[in-house]
Amino acid sequence: MEYTTVLIVLALVFGFYMAWNIGANDVANAMGTSVGSGALTFKRAVILAAILEFAGAFFVGSSVSDTVRKGIVDPIIFAGDPQAFVLGMLSALLAAGVWLQIASYFGWPVSTTHSIVGAIVGFGVVYGGISAVEWGGVGKIAASWIISPLMSGTISFIIFQIVMNRVFYRADPVAAARKFTPYMVFIVLGIMTLVMVFKGLKNLHLDLSFPSALGVASIVGLLGAGVSILLLRRYKTDDSLEEQRQARELYTTRAMQRALKHLARARQAADSDEQSSIDAVMKETRALTDTSVKRANLGSSNSEFRQVERIFIFLQILTACFVAFAHGANDVANAIGPLSAAVQTIQDGVVAAKSVVPMWALALGGVGIVLGLATYGWRVMETVGKKITELTPSRGFCAEFGAATTIVIASKLALPISTTHTLVGAVLGVGLARGIGAINLTTVRDIAISWVITIPAGAILAIIFYKTLDFFF
Amino acid sequence: MPVNAMARLFGRSPFVPLQLHLDKISDCVEASVALLERICAGDTSNIGEEARAVSKLEHKADLVKNDIRNSLPRGLFMAIDRGQLLEILSLQDSIADQGEDIAVLMSIRPVKILADLSEPLKEYIEGNLHAFHKVKEVMRELDTLIESGFGGKEANKVDAIIEEVAIAEHECDIMQRKLMKSVLDHEEELSVGDFFIWQQLLREIAGLSNYSEKLANRVRMLLTLK
Numbered sequence: 001m002e003y004t005t006v007l008i009v010l011a012l013v014f015g016f017y018m019a020w021n022i023g024a025n026d027v028a029n030a031m032g033t034s035v036g037s038g039a040l041t042f043k044r045a046v047i048l049a050a051i052l053e054f055a056g057a058f059f060v061g062s063s064v065s066d067t068v069r070k071g072i073v074d075p076i077i078f079a080g081d082p083q084a085f086v087l088g089m090l091s092a093l094l095a096a097g098v099w100l101q102i103a104s105y106f107g108w109p110v111s112t113t114h115s116i117v118g119a120i121v122g123f124g125v126v127y128g129g130i131s132a133v134e135w136g137g138v139g140k141i142a143a144s145w146i147i148s149p150l151m152s153g154t155i156s157f158i159i160f161q162i163v164m165n166r167v168f169y170r171a172d173p174v175a176a177a178r179k180f181t182p183y184m185v186f187i188v189l190g191i192m193t194l195v196m197v198f199k200g201l202k203n204l205h206l207d208l209s210f211p212s213a214l215g216v217a218s219i220v221g222l223l224g225a226g227v228s229i230l231l232l233r234r235y236k237t238d239d240s241l242e243e244q245r246q247a248r249e250l251y252t253t254r255a256m257q258r259a260l261k262h263l264a265r266a267r268q269a270a271d272s273d274e275q276s277s278i279d280a281v282m283k284e285t286r287a288l289t290d291t292s293v294k295r296a297n298l299g300s301s302n303s304e305f306r307q308v309e310r311i312f313i314f315l316q317i318l319t320a321c322f323v324a325f326a327h328g329a330n331d332v333a334n335a336i337g338p339l340s341a342a343v344q345t346i347q348d349g350v351v352a353a354k355s356v357v358p359m360w361a362l363a364l365g366g367v368g369i370v371l372g373l374a375t376y377g378w379r380v381m382e383t384v385g386k387k388i389t390e391l392t393p394s395r396g397f398c399a400e401f402g403a404a405t406t407i408v409i410a411s412k413l414a415l416p417i418s419t420t421h422t423l424v425g426a427v428l429g430v431g432l433a434r435g436i437g438a439i440n441l442t443t444v445r446d447i448a449i450s451w452v453i454t455i456p457a458g459a460i461l462a463i464i465f466y467k468t469l470d471f472f473f
Numbered sequence: 474m475p476v477n478a479m480a481r482l483f484g485r486s487p488f489v490p491l492q493l494h495l496d497k498i499s500d501c502v503e504a505s506v507a508l509l510e511r512i513c514a515g516d517t518s519n520i521g522e523e524a525r526a527v528s529k530l531e532h533k534a535d536l537v538k539n540d541i542r543n544s545l546p547r548g549l550f551m552a553i554d555r556g557q558l559l560e561i562l563s564l565q566d567s568i569a570d571q572g573e574d575i576a577v578l579m580s581i582r583p584v585k586i587l588a589d590l591s592e593p594l595k596e597y598i599e600g601n602l603h604a605f606h607k608v609k610e611v612m613r614e615l616d617t618l619i620e621s622g623f624g625g626k627e628a629n630k631v632d633a634i635i636e637e638v639a640i641a642e643h644e645c646d647i648m649q650r651k652l653m654k655s656v657l658d659h660e661e662e663l664s665v666g667d668f669f670i671w672q673q674l675l676r677e678i679a680g681l682s683n684y685s686e687k688l689a690n691r692v693r694m695l696l697t698l699k
Contacts, residue, residue, distance in 0.1 A: 028479075029478075029479045032479060032480075033479070109478030109481075160622075164622040164624060164625075168620075168621045168622050168624070168625050169621075169622070169624045169625030169626070170625065170626075171626060173621075173625070173626075305617060305620045305621055305627075309620075383480055384479050384480045386480075387479075387480030387481070387483060388479065388480060388482075388483055390483045390484075390486060391483070392620065420478060420479065423479065424478065424479070424482060427479075427482055428550075431550055431552070433622075434552040434553070434619075434622060434623055435552070435622060436483070436552060437484070437485075437486025437487065437488060437551065437552055437619060438483070438484030438485060438486050438487060438549050438550065438551045438552070439482060439483065439484055439549070439550040439551075440481060440482055440483065440484045440548060440549060440550075441548040441549065441550050442546070442548035443478060443481045443482045444482075445548070446478070446481075447478060
């Protein structure tokens with residue numbers, strides 16, 4: 001009894017450690033973009049992220065969790081030796097967590113998903129040989145890692161082109177943005193609701209068939225769109241402020257010009273010594289006048305785009321929430337899959353081939369992610385937010401939309417993918433459509449390299465931990 | 474703390490440094506033109522000193538140019554093509570060179586101002602400067618251009634300014650032809666050296682509008698026009 005309690009405690013601790021790591025390192029990417037573009041204050045971003053990560057993990061987290069615990073190494077192999085299975089899952093959790101911490105210490109862009117998959121493959125190979133691993137499933141997962149950034153990039157590219165054509169290229173971009181917003185709200189909320197209620201949690205009666213799920217999603221989407229129309233109507237684009245500013249600049253310019261005229265008169269009356277010092281003053285005044293003329297003339301189109309971006313701030317908050325939700329849905333599995341597999345095997349004494357992910361485990365994963373965000377992730381979010389100022393709300397919206405849609409589709413297909421890589425792919429998509437000033441492709445190369453290194457690193461660490469645990473128990 | 478992958482993904486946008494470069498060039502051109510206008514007014518004192526000041530300004534612009542070139546690693550993917558960016562940079566640089574050449578030429582021998590050539594020359598200088606100011610306007614729109622995705626109303630607006638640069642350049646060509654004729658009309662009053670300086674000067678000044686037009690046309694290639 002005591003012995004199994006120790007194992008359960010270990011499983012909970014390791015699973016929680018892994019979830020903490022995910023919250024500490026990855027969540028920042030989802031919300032950091034919105035902080036960077038000024039769409040959300042830092043505090044609000046943290047709170048929203050916490051809520052949506054939890055919701056994603058709790059409502060949609062189960063299918064990917066199933067893949068992680070059953071789809072990589074076949075549990076049947078361990079039927080005669082449940083303890084090996086438990087220890088293997090424990091060492092995989094520990095290995096992935098440790099590797100993440102090492103990587104984040106050095107600033108390597110590694111993925112939580114890649115580490116856990118590598119770790120599980122590692123202990124599977126050591127225990128049952130090459131054939132213990134379900135290579136078909138692993139191949140499918142690996143393929144999804146390549147496809148997901150491509151897909152998110154494509155979606156972002158297309159959505160950015162649509163935004164350009166429907167909003168920015170229009171004669172009146174502000175009015176076009178107002179018209180465009182409700183449709184996007186409908187789509188985002190619709191997809192989010194759809195993934196929640198279509199074949200969702202049975203215990204909460206959220207397992208609707210596709211047509212009724214689609215119906216519910218449309219209703220929620222329509223409601224959201226309606227609310228957004230009301231909000232937009234109340235939201236005044238402050239033309240008056242802009243006019244005031246221009247009037248002020250105009251006044252400044254005229255006053256400066258008058259000053260110049262008086263200076264010129266003074267210069268005529270002055271002796272040569274004074275003249276040269278007056279010349280210096282005049283030169284400065286002229287420069288000042290020039291800048292105020294420049295500012296007064298700043299084309300109205302400039303402020304127009306600023307107003308459009310301000311409308312996109314609302315949309316970006318929505319997609320940022322969508323990313324956090326999707327992230328919770330996909331990445332919580334990395335902690336919860338192995339954890340629940342281990343705990344259930346300990347409790348039942350046998351390796352169950354068929355079992356559902358318990359709700360308490362999903363909740364635990366959600367709490368772990370939120371704690372990781374609260375204790376450490378907020379610092380990462382702050383730096384990400386400060387660095388990403390190039391991403392305006394409209395670009396952020398497109399990138400996040402592409403990434404989140406890809407991630408929730410993958411979650412529904414039970415494929416564990418990397419949120420960060422998907423988001424990077426989405427940003428590249430917007431960049432390819434000439435939406436972003438400059439993108440460092442060296443970073444993309446670094447990501448590809450750490451992609452390759454992470455899998456063997458996770459595997460080797462898992463093997464070491466497995467051998468160690470095996471020695472003690 | 475190590476920098477997060479997302480944060481490292483974004484590079485420094487090249488447009489602001491590009492505009493900074495043009496501002497420095499503007500200082501150089503304005504100083505050079507001011508010197509020339511002084512000579513037109515008959516004041517030929519301290520030309521050597523001022524030409525050196527213009528050279529210094531040109532050097533400052535060069536420093537910015539080198540800085541931009543150094544900060545464009547191969548791995549940087551930009552909203553505009555790398556090659557086009559470098560061409561824009563080198564055209565801007567040519568305008569600065571032109572400004573410097575005018576000042577240096579005047580320090581070798583100030584142009585001999587004949588009574589009825591002074592006004593047309595001033596007009597000619599103004600015309601070239603106008604083309605340069607217009608292209609500066611174009612470059613100032615780059616920020617907004619990237620905001621609007623290089624298309625739509627904003628692109629049309631920039632396109633219109635580019636057209637103005639082209640017209641200004643054309644007008645300068647006509648003025649140059651007329652001025653050259655007038656200079657030849659005064660054949661007897663000019664030494665070979667003076668004549669040479671006149672001819673050189675007109676060419677150097679024309680360079681201002683010529684390169685401005687080329688620069689504007691480069692920017693035109695970035696636009697998505699419908």
